[in-house]
Amino acid sequence: MARRVRVWPVFVAFVAAVALEVVPLPVALQPVRPPLPAMVLIYWAMMWPQRFGLGTAFIMGICLDILHGQLLGQNALTLSVVIYLTLRFHLQIRIFPLWQLTMTVFALLAIEAFLRFMIEGLAGLDPGGFSRWSRVLCGALFWPLVLGIMDRLRTQVETRDPSFN
């Protein structure tokens, strides 16, 4: 496969998602911040599994852990598991109609939040309140928007790269 692919727009999207994850928000808005890094990763693992997969998820998770000052490896583990599930079912998922896709993403994000809840519980950290679950819900609500933006980005990447399938 000729690898003259311009992947940098996708990396820009990844960096933007990570940056938006740590952008300061008022305390009242923090429970409704969608988990963008996980959503963007799910999209690209689903649409371009040859290029973005577990390694990307792991590295992104480590970056998030560092920026958030959390236990090193916590996000890496949860994102890896979620991306594994995405890769496992990516052929089914990506032909789903929008509402089914949204429900699937909701389930994936819920799994991610639950894993993180378990890890933090095992580590003896503060389990937090309801906000981790409201973020999952918010992620599902924002999914159509993320899907639209990423689809546009993907068409751009595709038209630049004839070998992309």
Place this chain on the structure above:
Amino acid sequence: MALTTVEREPGSFRTASPGLRLILLCILSITLMVLDHRNEHLVGVRKALSVALYPVQLLVSAPFDISNSVSESLATRTQLQEDNKRLRQEALIRSARLQRMAALEAENARLRALLDSTVIVGDEILIAEIVSVDMNPFRNMLVINKGGSDGVYIGQALIDADGIVGQITRDRHYSAEAMLVTDVDHALPVELARNRLRTIAVGTGELDRLSLPFLPLNADVQVGDLLVSSGLGGTFPPGYPVGVVRDVRKVTGQPFLEIDAEPAAALNRIREVLLIRPGGRDPFADPESTRVADEPAADSAPEPPVEAEAADGESG
């Protein structure tokens, strides 16, 4: 299998089956977590990665910095005049207080010298700004723009204009992570300024509430009591305000009072913090500063009688 259609590039990690790769990554991340949890085995790794991610941090805080500088440069003349007036008044009040402070400090140093105890010297202070990066939403933590490269060390105390803010927990070399006094993992040795009753102020996870869970039912605590750091833990220098007692509840059947305090520092509005490096620890600074502190005391002690005599002479 859905994944059989996925073409993989040659390479040891990429050629492995996804399940195997997931297991490898899980083992790796669990190892990382175990090493990172409590045992600080990964301080160097974390620091290196933080330095690598410093640009992201700058990227995130850039819009806020820019908007701040723009709003500063676009401030109207009347606003600036008002600010100027207010700051002048504040400076006047503070300098008036400071006049007494100098005399009291000198007196304190003299009395301590008499008691043969160590002298508390003025602490060295470094100003840092808060980086606009959100940390874990379940923790009360923040990032400041000074780090190990500026002499910041782990455990260093942070204050703002009103009181103690928190302490440095992680060094990111160019920046540092700090835990606020209200974090659930934070406990701070305090004493009541009124009667020097010592206790511990524990964070609650809410930015506007500290808890004092270890005072017995007969303790002399009143609403409005000022809490100051007692300096017992060794992390925080003594005498800085921590909070004000807001609520004292006696719960029947409980051996301890339930006391809430409001942090003195404006934890949700701070933009700048001061990093304290206690000056009294430096053995070379001690004799020098006691001498300096003694001089005005020695001068000021005999002065009033002289002045009084002079005044008497003039009047007489």
